């Protein structure tokens with residue numbers, strides 16, 4: 001079976017033309033080249049570009065060894081991080097794990113839980129209660145090392161772990177992944193003597209899934225990180241500027257979505273027909289949202305899980321404002337087999353499906369949806385994975401990253417900064433009376 005992911009833009013062609021797309025081929029190539037020669041905006045954040053092909057065997061082995069050491073001690077690992085510091089791990093882990101992973105007995109790998117991605121008091125209390133009688137460890141990830149949400153969660157979880165196993169043993173169960181030399185997490189991890197991994201300076205959080213940020217948690221979940229990286233290496237080659245536009249799926253996707261945007265399709269909805277892909281969409285939303293949503297422009301990134309959301313947002317997608325297009329991540333072959341049984345009485349009227357695969361029903365839902373949505377004025381892009389495995393997901397991650405860099409340059413923005421996220425932080429710090437924010441505190445409190 002073909003192991004390569006495919007892009008199909010044919011169902012956008014009633015809305016934009018092949019000529020529109022071809023006319024932007026040279027621009028896409030220029031943008032791709034600008035990424036590679038470092039001549040574009042944000043060029044100090046291009047470390048992700050050649051990351052797959054530059055990961056060494058020694059680096060992978062070190063990550064696998066750390067994962068093995070943590071596995072030997074911990075039945076649960078809490079991954080502390082927010083945004084790019086956890087979404088990539090969660091996306092890969094969820095897409096490649098059993099859908100009921102946390103309920104499995106006789107486990108070979110620890111259960112991975114998440115914290116520091118919200119400030120929910122109930123969430124933390126319930127997490128602590130669950131961890132009470134568990135042997136657990138913590139991977140604390142923050143590039144800046146100063147983000148409030150993970151720092152808060154880590155303070156609480158660290159104290160709990162030290163209480164349970166003592167300060168010395170806790171050090172063997174905590175790994176910090178952060179900047180090479182700066183930030184509160186760096187200082188804390190150095191002082192406490194935790195095992196540390198570095199997020200390279202030139203790799204932004206949302207592009208960091210193939211650094212230890214993603215690879216360590218993913219390895220802990222029992223997923224083959226070598227195959228994941230191999231898939232990304234393949235896509236790195238296939239999307240290089242030297243690959244012609246007609247064959248370069250990152251360039252084609254970048255151009256297509258920008259042409260649709262120019263035609264008023266301001267919202268891109270990433271859709272899946274496989275519940276395991278939910279967090280791929282969450283990761284994708286951050287990647288594109290933070291990269292392109294600036295200078296008062298950029299496609300708004302939304303996501304739906306089908307067929308579930310056909311029974312909620314399906315109405316809007318079919319008949320709401322015609323400002324959307326859909327990108328469907330489709331999985332060609334399931335990993336398991338289940339056919340619809342025959343029922344003598346046929347009270348549910350489903351015998352017409354007897355003997356058919358569940359996936360066949362799903363595929364007809366997918367095809368029916370595509371035809372309905374295109375008929376309803378929603379252009380459709382399809383990204384097809386041969387199946388859910390490490391090699392496909394590795395390709396998908398790099399494909400979306402590369403296309404995002406090109407797309408941001410086509411749009412004319414810096415796809416590697418996120419100045420807008422500071423606004424809420426400044427207000428929150430002012431409202432919390434954080435030292436250093438005295439003037440802001442005074443100003444904001446007058447407005448309340």
Ligand SMILES: O=P(O)(O)OC[C@H]1O[C@](O)(CO)[C@@H](O)[C@@H]1O
Nearest residue numbers: 083084085142143144147205421
């Ligand atoms: O890894 P850090 O520095 O904690 O940042 C987490 C996330 O917060 C952001 O900086 C936005 O606030 C994201 O870009 C990033 O992925």
